[in-house]
Amino acid sequence: MPEPGDTPGLSHIARRWAAEIAAAAGSAVPSDELDRAVTAAVREGADAGATRCRTRHDSAVERFAALYAAAPCGVVLADPDGGVLDANPAMLELLDTTLDELVGRTLTGLGTEERDVAALRTALADLAEDGRARKREQVHLGAAESSALTNVTVTALPSGESDPPHPVLLAENINELQLLREALRRQNTHDQLTGLPNSRSYHTTLETWLGSPESDRIAVVYLDIDGFKVINDGLGPGSADEVLRYAAGKLETVFRGPDTVVARLSGDGFGVLHRGRVTAAAVIELVETAMAELAEPVYLGERGVAVSISAGIVVQDAGTGTTEEIQRAAEITLHRAKEAGRAQWMLFEPELDSGDRRRYNIGAGIGGGMENGEFEVEYQPTVKLDGSDEIAVVNAVLRWNHPEHGTLNGADFFPLADTTGMTPSLGTLLLTEAMSDAAEWYRDFPTAPDLCVRLPTRLAVDPNLVRIIRDEFERTGLPHQKLRICTDSLALFDPRGEVVDTLSVLSDLDVKITLAVSGASDLELVHTHRLPVGFAILSGPLVDGLATEGTEADNARAHLYALLERARELGIKRVGADGVRDAAHAQRLRDIGIFAGRGDHYGGSATGTEIAAVLDQRYSPA
Structure with missing residues (x-):
């Protein structure tokens, strides 16, 4: 039997090693003395090993704690039932709260809206069922007025042999990334100067509407500012930009409403799309209203600049023609309006269009x-x-x-x-x-x-x-x-x-x-x-x-x-x-x-x- 305080099996190992040494050395060394010496040596080695293990364990714990505290993503530790036990500083900052306020709440309660709560609940259920982690799901966390969009991963931290695992929620704040993505998307689809949709967005919308069975009729209006080069050269690019922003604002005001898009297509060119129960008379009335609105001068410093526009108008049934054909018809109709003296509109007529296409082809x-x-x-x-x-x-x-x-x-x-x-x-x-x-x-x-x-x-x-x-x-x-x-x-x-x-x-x-x-x-x-x-x-x-x-x-x-x-x-x-x-x-x-x-x-x-x-x-x- 081991002596009190001995490590289990340590005396047996010492006696076996002493017997082997005595057999090798003969009767020169008394067996009792040899037994005590080997036992002391074995005990000393065991103590040293235990000390090294404890040191390594403590170091690992310290490293984990440092990583947990310094991690840039939020971490929440919960009990097996999903109650919050602890959270690292990144999570407290993300949720704009304190640890005292957070402890005792449930992981699902961290979701902002019901769909966020449902996503967390599903992730925890999957984890409890088969230990499967739910990775990188976009969830809003925190109070509605200050919520953060996050990529959430729900996983488990092992506990004792018989205890259920502890859920861990990892959250990466992607608010800024989402804002950047939105800015890039808007930059890709909107004109930076006027804030209107750009040519790419305009043509995508037109293509979609032309192919949509829900559309009734589609109106396309192509407009540009008469004599814009005079404004640009006479007053400078800065003033010309102000005129463009002014024109964009007026056009948005006149052509506002559902299923209506106003876009900047080129330097001083704008396009308007409208679908629904569209009539040529109604579109012409809006164009004339826009002309009247833009005739009111905008003041650049002490200078009042009035803007006149010319417009080409196409109204047709949806599902007829291609994007290129209807846009080309609108542009040629605009050219006809400008050739007729500017500051006026022209309505697309197939017979005239045929002659115009021939001329422009020549x-x-x-x-x-x-x-x-x-x-x-x-x-x-x-x-x-x-x-x-x-x-x-x-x-x-x-x-x-x-x-x-x-x-x-x-x-x-x-x-x-x-x-x-x-x-x-x-x-x-x-x-x-x-x-x-x-x-x-x-x-x-x-x-x-x-x-x-x-x-x-x-x-x-x-x-x-x-x-x-x-x-x-x-x-x-x-x-x-x-x-x-x-x-x-x-x-x-x-x-x-x-x-x-x-x-x-x-x-x-x-x-x-x-x-x-x-x-x-x-x-x-x-x-x-x-x-x-x-x-x-x-x-x-x-x-x-x-x-x-x-x-x-x-x-x-x-x-x-x-x-x-x-x-x-x-x-x-x-x-x-x-x-x-x-x-x-x-x-x-x-x-x-x-x-x-x-x-x-x-x-x-x-x-x-x-x-x-x-x-x-x-x-x-x-």
Whole structure:
């Protein structure tokens, strides 16, 4: 039996070790003395081991306590029934409470709302049933006015061999993370300047509504601020931002209501979506209200800035068309409104839309058409009205052999080229091709008529025009006096260039200047700006008025006599007419003093090769 205070089995181990040592050492050492020595040694070793175990246990406890206190996530220790026993500082801070207030409450009672309480109750039930931990469930903890959104894990802390485990609740505060996520989500779906939904959110909503069977009808309104560049450049970006915020607020006020979205789509562009029992009349009324509201000036410092908007409106049944189609229809309708004078709305009409799409398709393809060689120069002869049928001048124009829309003349594509910025390139192509052809004619037929090139306005105001013409003179060898450059009053009034100076320089180069006019008032520009104009080409109502006899013809004659008299006073050598319909029309024009004419009466346009053949017949030596 072990002696009192001995570790169980320790004496037996000592006696066995003493017997083995005695057997090995023989009778030299008395057995009693050896037994006492080994027992003392064994007891000393056992005491030392126990001390080391206690030290390790205490260290582990200290480390756990330190970790528990310093853990960044909240920890609550509960009894087997779920009553709170302890909580670490992080949990007390998260719940904004003290340990005394917390102890005695239940774990489920920490939930904020019933759904949070239910989630904790389910987690504890799972834990009690099979010890399965419930991990990372989002639960609001704490009082409603100061609750925290947390990721909660409910697990168990082992107890004695026969005692049930103690539940432990771990809570990670994700309030800030959730706020960050919400901020990022809002940043991704909302415009930072105005706070409105952005283009991505707008198009997502439109796509959803178009595919929703619950939707009845859908209205899409595309708006932008007229002349916004003037505001931005005149008052600065800061003031322009204020105007955008002001406009956004007004639009939100006018277009408020269920199933309505107001979004900022681009710099000064806004979109409105509305669904339900939508009528075009109701939408138009709202648009007009928005126009009236925005017309009230917003004061930026001491400056009052009024905003006008243009709008394109599309109203259609849900489930018809795609997001791209309805948005494109709204944008094209807006463009039509702006072309009609701005500060107004237009309602989408399928018939007009078809024509607009054709025009914009043409405009978008100009660059590709040039690269593919689809443009070519053709010529219209202006014939003397004296009965000789002699060609007075050959007029160069550009046509487009469009692969889809057939042959297009300048009126079909030059206005669109102005919008896309392609006019200078087209005008340069016209000049270079026409001057090349004319140079060949004059090498073969020195007495051939002049070449006249009617410049599109954008090229007429181009500061590089003189350089382009100089370069072409040098490249082609065309005599300077064989070129006539024709422009009109639109170019003279255009603020983008110094047309008067350009015409003066060209005149100094012996280029002949022709002015296209529609009435006597255009001629006065020659006097006002001291233009070096030697020729005029007349078109419009005065020419059309002489197409038949009658009162209209008599009025046209009176105006034409006065116009021709003024032309002579201004030193204009000859006046021609564009739009001669038949022989009788040509005779009437000749009778009042018009020198030459062109139009249907003299046939259609001709290629450079065909003009060369005509010149060969008329100007080759017999």
